[in-house]
Amino acid sequence: MSGVKAVGVRVALDRKPILHGVDFAVASGSWHAVLGPNGAGKSTLLRAVAGILPYAGEIHVGGQSVARLAAKHRARLIAYVPQEPQLPGDMTVGEYVRLGRTPHLGYLGVETRDDRAVAGRALERLDLTGFATRRLGAMSGGERQRVVLARALAQQAGLLLLDEPTTALDLGHQQQVLDLVDELRSTEGLTVVSTLHDLSIAAQYADELTLLVGGQAVARGTAREVLTEERIAEHYGARIRVLDDGEGRPVVHLVRGKGR
Amino acid sequence: MGRVGARGADGSGPGAGSGTGPGATDAGFATGVVEPVDPAGADGDAAAGNGSAGDAVGAEATTRPAFETAPRRFARPTIALLAATAVLFLAVLIASLGGAAGLPVAGTAEALLNKLPFVHFDTGLTAVQQGVLDQIRLPRVVLATLVGALLAQAGAAYQGVFRNPLSDSGTIGASAGAGMAATLVIVYGGGPEHTFAGIGAVPLAAFVGGLAGVLASYVLGTLVGRGGTASLILAGVAVSSFVGSVQAFVMQSSTADVKQVYSWLFGSFTAADWGLVRLALPYAAVSVLIVTLHARHLDVLALGDDEAATLGLNPVRIRLIVLAAASLATATAVAVSGIIGFVGLVVPHVVRRVAGPGHRLLLPMSLLVGGAFLVLADLLARTALAPAELPIGVVTSFVGAPFFVLILRATRGRDR
Numbered sequence: 057m058s059g060v061k062a063v064g065v066r067v068a069l070d071r072k073p074i075l076h077g078v079d080f081a082v083a084s085g086s087w088h089a090v091l092g093p094n095g096a097g098k099s100t101l102l103r104a105v106a107g108i109l110p111y112a113g114e115i116h117v118g119g120q121s122v123a124r125l126a127a128k129h130r131a132r133l134i135a136y137v138p139q140e141p142q143l144p145g146d147m148t149v150g151e152y153v154r155l156g157r158t159p160h161l162g163y164l165g166v167e168t169r170d171d172r173a174v175a176g177r178a179l180e181r182l183d184l185t186g187f188a189t190r191r192l193g194a195m196s197g198g199e200r201q202r203v204v205l206a207r208a209l210a211q212q213a214g215l216l217l218l219d220e221p222t223t224a225l226d227l228g229h230q231q232q233v234l235d236l237v238d239e240l241r242s243t244e245g246l247t248v249v250s251t252l253h254d255l256s257i258a259a260q261y262a263d264e265l266t267l268l269v270g271g272q273a274v275a276r277g278t279a280r281e282v283l284t285e286e287r288i289a290e291h292y293g294a295r296i297r298v299l300d301d302g303e304g305r306p307v308v309h310l311v312r313g314k315g316r
Numbered sequence: 317m318g319r320v321g322a323r324g325a326d327g328s329g330p331g332a333g334s335g336t337g338p339g340a341t342d343a344g345f346a347t348g349v350v351e352p353v354d355p356a357g358a359d360g361d362a363a364a365g366n367g368s369a370g371d372a373v374g375a376e377a378t379t380r381p382a383f384e385t386a387p388r389r390f391a392r393p394t395i396a397l398l399a400a401t402a403v404l405f406l407a408v409l410i411a412s413l414g415g416a417a418g419l420p421v422a423g424t425a426e427a428l429l430n431k432l433p434f435v436h437f438d439t440g441l442t443a444v445q446q447g448v449l450d451q452i453r454l455p456r457v458v459l460a461t462l463v464g465a466l467l468a469q470a471g472a473a474y475q476g477v478f479r480n481p482l483s484d485s486g487t488i489g490a491s492a493g494a495g496m497a498a499t500l501v502i503v504y505g506g507g508p509e510h511t512f513a514g515i516g517a518v519p520l521a522a523f524v525g526g527l528a529g530v531l532a533s534y535v536l537g538t539l540v541g542r543g544g545t546a547s548l549i550l551a552g553v554a555v556s557s558f559v560g561s562v563q564a565f566v567m568q569s570s571t572a573d574v575k576q577v578y579s580w581l582f583g584s585f586t587a588a589d590w591g592l593v594r595l596a597l598p599y600a601a602v603s604v605l606i607v608t609l610h611a612r613h614l615d616v617l618a619l620g621d622d623e624a625a626t627l628g629l630n631p632v633r634i635r636l637i638v639l640a641a642a643s644l645a646t647a648t649a650v651a652v653s654g655i656i657g658f659v660g661l662v663v664p665h666v667v668r669r670v671a672g673p674g675h676r677l678l679l680p681m682s683l684l685v686g687g688a689f690l691v692l693a694d695l696l697a698r699t700a701l702a703p704a705e706l707p708i709g710v711v712t713s714f715v716g717a718p719f720f721v722l723i724l725r726a727t728r729g730r731d732r
């Protein structure tokens with residue numbers, strides 16, 4: 057049980073208010089997409105939910121206030137994949153993914169065979185088994201993104217926070233990663249909150265969406281409710297068409313400008 | 317929607333199990349340098365220079381065969397540790413043999429092994445030879461080993477804490493603070509003859525000054541930059557150069573003591589005796605223990621503070637604990653030997669090339685290799701111009717400075 061409930065979340069960075077009272081709720085076992093233009097505060101919201109930013113208001117994960125959770129307990133509850141993860145170039149892929157087991161280890165961090173098995177399965181699920189002994193510095197951008205995801209999966213937390221998890225992935229791997237997350241959601245009851253720039257993908261995978269603009273949630277609901285032509289045009293300042301994929305989910309297209 | 321459930325499901329297997337796996341076999345790492353995920357794809361540079369020593373650098377990275385991109389490391393950490401222990405023993409043996417009075421090789425080796433519990437050889441050394449070994453050579457050799465080990469491990473710890481491969485006692489204010497305090501005592505406080513509760517005033521001042529230097533850097537770094545690692549190092553450099561200028565002024569105004577201060581600033585083991593070893597040992601044990609226990613934490617810190625926090629650590633607290641322990645080690649080393657540069661910088665880098673970035677191997681290996689390095693450097697210091705002695709800091713810097721440049725060259729692809 058790891059649903060999220062946030063009420064009136066306000067965050068200031070460097071004393072500058074970034075989030076101005078955001079409400080949102082994610083049912084346990086569902087996928088929630090946070091959308092919005094650059095600088096809207098999506099990453100900030102995710103970091104607040106992850107418990108690594110001080111915030112005002114309330115954020116509950118699995119019924120417990122995030123701010124009051126002990127770090128280790130929080131880490132068993134919430135896994136977070138940042139938009140720009142830091143990867144030490146000399147570390148191997150296997151070593152990195154095993155660090156995902158940290159919240160399950162004692163103070164000295166001694167890994168058991170089980171821990172290694174869990175990490176091994178995470179590698180497998182992301183097609184990375186053959187890369188286990190490679191240095192992170194020798195991985196491509198998309199491979200690294202999958203490595204980071206594997207580390208988050210090795211954490212075995214009930215809530216997965218993904219900040220732009222597919223930006224560097226090719227089409228096939230985008231689908232593979234999103235399908236994997238979707239499968240974990242349905243088979244293991246994982247709750248997923250992700251930011252996604254691709255609105256059509258968000259419409260495909262997310263049960264519910266929140267549109268964040270200027271630190272405020274301006275729309276919330278299913279893809280059909282949130283992704284209307286007028287709203288996207290207004291908030292993104294883009295010329296777009298919203299079509300239907302035939303199964304009731306919107307598909308967002310850019311419309312080319314007149315200039316050559 | 318109401319609150320859901322009492323506990324987050326995590327479907328996790330074993331909780332905080334305490335396995336018996338060979339801790340260092342796997343995992344572990346953290347090098348100073350961190351690369352962001354580059355959504356545009358990995359460029360050749362990302363792979364450059366941070367591999368093992370023989371790695372080619374630069375654009376050909378992309379065309380290298382896969383096996384070469386795997387790090388070249390000892391398959392077995394145990395083998396690495398045993399090899400390093402053997403190197404240390406050899407270094408100690410060689411250093412024990414070097415000196416005016418000749419000692420037989422085999423007998424000395426056996427006499428050294430006799431120091432281990434449950435070992436007894438009939439060495440064939442004369443009483444005089446045994447006396448030379450026990451009272452003249454060994455105190456100095458042991459002290460040099462201890463100091464080398466402390467400085468090297470502290471360097472590795474600083475580099476892990478700051479995620480910066482150039483961090484060292486020299487760059488975070490420890491050496492400068494110790495040097496300043498010792499200078500003050502030598503010039504104004506009656507000099508080395510002065511004692512305080514049976515402890516020499518100079519070592520005592522160096523100890524306090526070293527800790528104060530780090531503390532000043534830390535407070536300053538926190539004030540100006542919210543404790544980010546870069547601001548801490550910059551603060552350390554600022555504190556070091558400020559203190560250095562004050563020290564130069566003090567020395568200028570008291571030319572009579574300059575020679576004494578200088579000999580101290582470049583380090584020396586001439587005063588070594590068992591008393592100094594006994595003085596240093598408890599602090600050394602505590603600091604080594606604390607640093608070693610946080611090896612895996614340092615690995616996690618390499619991912620950055622945000623990710624360390626989402627993995628359940630408190631990065632600020634861990635940084636503070638390890639920083640304090642490493643500074644205790646540095647202060648102890650400086651107190652008994654003066655300022656010896658480059659050991660903390662050079663040794664961890666060499667070890668990293670062989671053992672990889674994981675701290676569970678890096679930290680103990682640095683202890684062993686650092687001890688071996690300094691014991692040999694001291695041998696050189698006392699025999700190269702015998703009967704005159706070189707300051708040991710001169711020897712380590714002579715070897716260290718060129719090496720430092722090589723490190724910079726080899727890792728230049730990682731500069732950002």
Ligand SMILES: Nc1ncnc2c1ncn2[C@@H]1O[C@H](COP(=O)(O)OP(=O)(O)OP(=O)(O)O)[C@@H](O)[C@H]1O
Binds near residue numbers: 072092093095098100
């Ligand atoms: N440390 C900081 N201090 C002050 N302002 C910040 C800081 N970090 C981010 N901001 C500002 O906060 C706002 C929200 O940033 P955030 O990273 O949450 O945006 P985002 O919605 O994730 O954008 P993107 O789509 O580009 O990832 C931006 O306007 C940004 O400039």
Ligand SMILES: [Mg+2]
Binds near residue numbers: 098100139219
């Ligand atoms: Mg963002």
